[in-house]
Amino acid sequence: MTEELNLNPNIPDPDGFYDELLAAHEGLSKPESDAFNARLILVLANHVGDRALLQQALKAAG
Known part of the structure; x- marks a missing residue:
């Protein structure tokens, strides 16, 4: 059973993560930068691994 995509704030220290993301670029x-973003998306999608959840994410981002 696929869970629902969590769109609520869920990252501890989001400002710190944002700073790290900017520093990576x-x-x-x-x-x-575009290629880095594509690799990061694929790494995170692989971590999620649930195809239905990834489809929810695609719709949410669109």
Whole structure:
């Protein structure tokens, strides 16, 4: 059974994570930054692993 996608705040220290995300993009060109984002999405999607949950995420992001 697939659970519902959690769209509520769920990241401890969200500002700290945002700072880390920005730092990961430092010095990257736009194409490099886009490629980094794509790799990050795939890593996180693999971690989630639930296809139905990922479909919910695609709809929520659209």
